[in-house]
Amino acid sequence: AQAWAEAERLLKGFDPETVKSVQAGLARSESEGQRRMLALHGGGSRDGLEIHPNLWAGIGLVRGGAGTALVGSHEEVAERIKEYAALGIEEFVFSGYPHLEEAYWFGEGVLPRLAADGLWRHPHDALADGSVLVPFAR
Structure with missing residues (x-):
């Protein structure tokens, strides 16, 4: 519920004229x-905007490119990622809003699942020198 409330908060902050302008610009793209x-x-x-369980297309209203987001609890987000993995997807690029807080949220709640x-395994496990590449995810 908190994740969906945050998505709704973001959506309410999108100025309708900005959405219209961004969408018009994106419509000129030749990208499939x-x-x-x-x-x-x-x-x-x-x-x-919820186009699949826990998959929200709202951010695509104001930005180009990959404009979908996984929205839900730690367990729900982990389950959606597992579904993608079952389809053969091996690498992901994740970000969130706000960036730092979402990085901690993901590292502490989704990665352990x-x-x-x-x-998933921590990059530390693969490094001979013991350095940590993703310290928040340990």
């Missing part, structure tokens, strides 16, 4: 991926 992103939210509609299922 961008065309598909625009189709997810009807080129600016704020309705029906993925590790327990053998889908």
Whole structure:
């Protein structure tokens, strides 16, 4: 519920004129991926933005590129990542809003669940010198 409340807070902060302007610019793109992103939210509609359980297309209203977000509890987000992994996806690029807080949230709550299922291991385990590449995720 907290994650969806945050998504709603972000959505309420999107100025309608900014959304309209961004969407118009993105509509000029020749990218097939961008065309598909625009189709997810009807080129600016704020309705029906949860396009799959825990998958929200709202951020695509104001930015180009990969404009979807996993929204939910630690367990729900881990379950969606497991679904992607089951399809053969091996690498992910994650970010969140606000960035630092979401990095800690993910590292403390999602990564341990993925590790327990053998889908993630800390980079420290692979380094001979003992250095830590992702200190928040230990």
